Amino acid sequence: MVKPTRVTNRIRVLRVEHGEMTQAELAERVGVTRQTVIAIEQGRYSPSLEMAFQIARVFKVPLDDVFQYPGDTD
């Protein structure tokens, strides 16, 4: 059984805040399938560091505004 990742993300919130961007639009801008965006949003897939930066760049925010790792600051 694969352990769930502790990394959380705010992709869904950021999409809504950025003109209700759809998963398909985000996927196209990052260069992945919509299924991959869905898996990342749901925490079922951990993107590479490069893809994480690409997602942050789409939203024009720092990486840790998109992805969080609980425990360090809690």
Add this chain to the structure above:
Amino acid sequence: MTSCKPVPADDDDRVPTTFEERNTWWMAILVPVTTLAYFAVVIPRLWSRPAAEVAWVTPMLWAIGATFVGTILGSIVSAMFARDGHTESDVRDKQIVRHGDGIAQAVMGFGAAAVLVLAMVRADQFWIGNVLFLIGAVGTTWGAIAKIRAYRGAFHG
């Protein structure tokens, strides 16, 4: 990770599986079917005569050929009826394929050892060929199931 904010309308429509996942599902069905069909033909022959006299090569070639052709036809049909029109793989697809193939290769490595033992004890060609065929089918199916689990569940590379 979750939010109470409404999701954009386009996100509510049905999400098709990726081309790679559809092909994986097809493999997970096709390989067991052709393998079971092969053994359904060959095993009854084993009841009435010694293994050395059982004709197994032609049925095996048919099973391998049917799997090969079926895989190609499955990919063509999958691409033709792709709802999203996309057939390219992304990085997640490639990682999942690598993960499944690694599992399949581990199973086949075990099978290679089993075949080696059979050769050492001078087992009949029937047993060597069929164990190799069975392990190949089990490995491929196991790998496909691992890929499906990765697609449907969590996969962290």
